[in-house]
Amino acid sequence: MSQSPPDGDWVLLGPAVSVPRNGHASFEAAGRFIAVYDVQGELYAIEDVCTHDGEPLADAPVEPASADDLASGATGPVVICPRHGARFCLKSGAVLCPPAYEPVTCFATRVTAGELWALLSA
Numbered sequence: 093m094s095q096s097p098p099d100g101d102w103v104l105l106g107p108a109v110s111v112p113r114n115g116h117a118s119f120e121a122a123g124r125f126i127a128v129y130d131v132q133g134e135l136y137a138i139e140d141v142c143t144h145d146g147e148p149l150a151d152a153p154v155e156p157a158s159a160d161d162l163a164s165g166a167t168g169p170v171v172i173c174p175r176h177g178a179r180f181c182l183k184s185g186a187v188l189c190p191p192a193y194e195p196v197t198c199f200a201t202r203v204t205a206g207e208l209w210a211l212l213s214a
């Protein structure tokens with residue numbers, strides 16, 4: 093068994109290779125569903141639940157922030173809920189357009205010895 097990173101509430105998600113380059117994967121850890129996206133080699137992890145009506149987001153499309161997204165506060169790539177089209181910033185979790193009005197929870201990630209971890213709370 094691998095060592096947990098030393099500080100904070102890190103949970104093991106699984107092998108880092110579970111998240112393909114420019115792809116995504118979903119995990120269940122500590123009773124939460126967590127979607128992880130690789131965007132150009134950068135990992136982003138969010139709660140895998142749309143804040144509008146609970147749609148899973150792990151299979152949702154991801155795209156670069158549009159001008160409207162940037163004007164709404166996006167600081168990174170955007171995930172688009174497949175059910176009603178709410179847009180969320182993957183970097184901050186900020187909601188960028190209705191029908192969602194609450195942000196999604198983001199988690200820091202790290203890869204240690206080939207294993208992917210998420211920080212549930214600092």
Ligand code: FES
Pocket residue numbers: 142143144145146147173174175176177178191192
């Ligand atoms: S469930 Fe995601 S926008 Fe409605």
